[in-house]
Amino acid sequence: MRNLLFFFLAFFLTKHALAQDKDEQTIRKILSDQTVAWNKGNIEDFMKGYWNNDSLMFIGKSGVTYGYQNTLMNYKKNYNSADAMGTLSFDLIKVQRLSPEYYFVVGKWHLVRKIGDVGGHYNLLFRKVKGAWVIVADHSS
Template identity: 50%
Template sequence: MLKYLLITLLSVLFSCSKPNPATHDLADIESILMTQEAAWNTADLEGFMNGYLHSDSLLFIGKNGVTKGWDSTLENYIKSYPNQKAMGKLKFTILKKELLAANVAMVIGKWHLTREDGNLEGHFSLLWQKVNGQWVIVADHSS
């Protein structure tokens, strides 16, 4: 009986100590989102865009429809948020994050801009892909 209990206890301990790749990947994604938040809050739109796939295949879906490509998405951000006052302070709240496959993840959350001229807020769903070992947003639907 003692031998059985010891084996069970050791099995539980060893199973708890195994690294979980999904947890690591989701933590990496959350870290990228926090880096984006920090870049936004210093009016660094190009730094903010580092979280996105730098490609013409990037999709951004917002209130004005679909924008294709990293450069076009950056241009839209610059037009909508031309200076730090317009940008305000960004805060992300993650509502759900899930690894869908070894190299694909989804994050759903809320964004909130605190601004002198009136706050803005909405929700987002992000499709992430691991490209060359780096997680990047390949599709962003923000409203």
């Protein structure tokens, strides 16, 4: 009986760890795909990592922006040329599962640009919506 209990506990923990690893890998891939899209100058593809919903929240130096479309328009306004976009890199500091439905990500971003480099930190809240991980809140400074 004891061995059977141990087997089920080990099976459950292994299955949970593999699911967490798969989810974390998916989130890391989303961030990698965003970097590739940005560095190709494709803001629309970069935005595929975000929740396409009016409840998306983006917090930046200008305050809070709600909505996917508003966030997209702000990116297009503020990064309207290859020189303004530059080359993006992300350094992940923390990727932490909060629950089966949420992940919290902290990192650094950096743009190398002809017009002057910029960078800062960010934290992202990922949520699993309809089976897909998306950024539902982004605080970048």
